[in-house]
Amino acid sequence: MKIDIISGFLGSGKTTLIKKLISEQLYKERVVVIENEYGEVGIDGSLLCENDIKVKELISGCICCSIANDFVESIDDILKEYNPDRLIIEPSGVAKLSKVVSLVRTRGTIGNKKINIQAVVVDIKNFDMYITNFGEFYTNQIVNARTVILSRTQNTSDQELTHVVMAIRKINPRCSIITTPWDRLSSQRILTVCEQRLEDLMRDSNQARKTLNVTHVIRDSRITTNSAAKDVFEVWSKEITDRFSIEQIKIILDKLKDERVVGLIIRAKGIIELDDDKWIQFDYIHDYININYIKAKDSRRVSVIGIDLNIPMIEELFSSHL
Secondary structure, eight states, X not given: OEEEEEEESTTSSHHHHHHHHHHTTOOOSOEEEEEEOSSSSOSHXXXXXXXXXXXXXXXXXXXXXXTHHHHHHHXXXXXXXXXXXXXXXXXXXXXXXXXXXXXXXHOTTTTTSOEEEEEEEEEGGGHHHHHHHSHHHHHHHHHTOSEXXXXXXXXXXXXXXXXXXXXXXXXXXTSEEEOSOGGGSOHHHHHHHHHSOHHHHHHOTTTOOOOOOOOOOOOOOSSOTTOOHHHHOEEEXXXXXXXXXXXXXXXXXXXXXXXXXHOEEEEEEEEEEBTTSOEEEEEEETTEEEEEEEOOOSOOEEEEEEESOOHHHHHHHTTSOO
């Protein structure tokens, strides 16, 4: 069995990447996904299920700390029930990759199996902001990655791209870095790079990358050393009963930008039924909002993650028509 860990900070695009790998029919074997969401309701699992892939959702905590035992038990259950050829693990956006890897490696059932892919998705647009404010969680993922896959590079300047690549090299000089926009990159190519070992990359002069000798200072983080996700990040998640117009949803998402009113929202996502009987999925990070129409689901749900959240105000936004 191949074990693929695809990590990444909140809103980086982990689920989007996994959906791309699955939707392009890359996998011909039996695949199971463990989807960990840091909230009381799951959002991404139902979206992955659209591709006829078995998905095991773990919610209400982070698999590297508060629900580590549930994670380990889920792996055992999956092996017994499905006997998959490939297990894709998508940790929550606040998980420390080092702890996830340690849990997988020390598990008796699969401890003798090597991790096939150990990748982290990095949102190039929010790199500086996240490394400044959430340094410990953010750098832990990069340091422990074999492959860093940059997202949202399609409208990035050469200067911005070089800056982020050099900063990543300073943190982890041995990882391979994928910088090509995903819409110009096949899933097979992504998988090939992720599955190659460092020794193979270094033997292949066309893919070998030199370590860049640059100076990059990681600024003082708002997060103290050895913090647990539950001590830093707040989450509000709920099943939604109301239906909204698309205009109302846009107004709500715009209001999430106001830190003075709702707190610092790092990530929000949801599945909403509109008042015209259509369904949407939305993704929000502080500089990016995306809304897609989707097939009808069995429930409406929203999840918001951040720091110093004004929970009553957020709940009011999603429980009343504006």
